[in-house]
Amino acid sequence: MKIVLLGPPGAGKGTQAEMLVKKLFLPHISTGDMFRAAIAAGTDLAMEAKSYMDKGQLVPDALTIGIIRDRIAQPDCREGFLLDGFPRTLAQAEALDQMLADMDTELDAVLNISVPLDNLVTRLTGRRMCRQCGNIYHMTYNPPKDENTCDSCNGELYQRSDDKEETVKNRLTVYENQTAPLIEYYTNTGKLKTVDGDQAIGKVLVDLGAALGQNWA
Ligand code: AP5
Ligand code: MG
Ligand code: ZN
Numbered sequence: 001m002k003i004v005l006l007g008p009p010g011a012g013k014g015t016q017a018e019m020l021v022k023k024l025f026l027p028h029i030s031t032g033d034m035f036r037a038a039i040a041a042g043t044d045l046a047m048e049a050k051s052y053m054d055k056g057q058l059v060p061d062a063l064t065i066g067i068i069r070d071r072i073a074q075p076d077c078r079e080g081f082l083l084d085g086f087p088r089t090l091a092q093a094e095a096l097d098q099m100l101a102d103m104d105t106e107l108d109a110v111l112n113i114s115v116p117l118d119n120l121v122t123r124l125t126g127r128r129m130c131r132q133c134g135n136i137y138h139m140t141y142n143p144p145k146d147e148n149t150c151d152s153c154n155g156e157l158y159q160r161s162d163d164k165e166e167t168v169k170n171r172l173t174v175y176e177n178q179t180a181p182l183i184e185y186y187t188n189t190g191k192l193k194t195v196d197g198d199q200a201i202g203k204v205l206v207d208l209g210a211a212l213g214q215n216w217a
Contacts, residue, residue, distance in 0.1 A: 001024060001108045001109070002106070002108050003020075003108060003110070003111060004083045004186075005083065005113065006113070008117070011114070011115045012113055012204060013085060014030060017082055019205050020082055023214075026079075027081050027082070030085050032053075034067060035053060056174060061095070064086065069095075069099055087182065088182070108191070109193060110189075111208055112193065113195055114197055114198075128157040131155050131158050135153070137157065
């Protein structure tokens with residue numbers, strides 16, 4: 001299955017993706033995670049991406065599309081993949097359609113996680129991530145047992161540099177202007193399924209499964 005997860009910053013794409021890929025045996029492809037890994041490794045490309053990410057702006061399409069083109073050409077993507085955070089501009093969506101057409105395939109579903117804007121700032125400013133395994137926590141909604149330590153690997157928890165309140169507000173504006181138009185784009189292809197993301201994490205997963213024709217209740 002070839003799936004796109006769509007939704008504003010903080011909608012729960014990463015949280016749901018971790019669980020979806022285990023159930024569906026798909027590679028989890030998150031452009032945000034790929035950029036953060038490159039930044040940690042200190043590559044030149046990453047330094048360019050970082051300058052945009054720190055301001056809450058999108059990394060230029062040419063760079064982002066190139067990264068996805070290389071990634072989905074890998075053998076582990078042959079049977080499918082779950083894209084998290086790509087595409088997020090019309091140009092990226094069109095490029096993805098073209099890449100898939102060139103491979104004689106197409107998307108199966110676009111899952112849109114919908115959360116009221118008011119909740120997103122709280123979700124993002126309270127988020128903590130594990131430096132070691134990438135697990136996602138929230139100090140109120142999904143707290144770790146110890147506030148500085150990952151439950152599953154004992155790694156150190158940190159706050160993403162773009163989760164400061166000012167940067168979060170920029171990211172939400174960028175989403176409204178550049179990414180929200182994809183909802184109409186994918187509605188027109190008949191592939192969009194919208195799920196209410198303003199529910200408990202486990203219930204959102206059940207609804208995403210139902211949108212894919214799976215019974216995980
Ligand atoms: P990226 O890393 O993709 O960030 P994002 O899209 O802003 O989304 P987030 O990762 O912040 O949110 P999420 O939906 O994954 O939510 P999460 O599950 O963590 O991108 C970062 C940057 O990279 C971009 O700003 C851009 O610069 C660049 N970039 C990436 N892709 C790009 C592209 N295609 N083109 C150009 N630039 C690109 O959950 C959030 C919090 O809420 C957590 O604390 C979680 O515990 C909590 N939570 C989750 N679900 C629930 C629930 N149901 N109830 C209560 N709390 C919940
Ligand atoms: Mg994420
Ligand atoms: Zn961890």
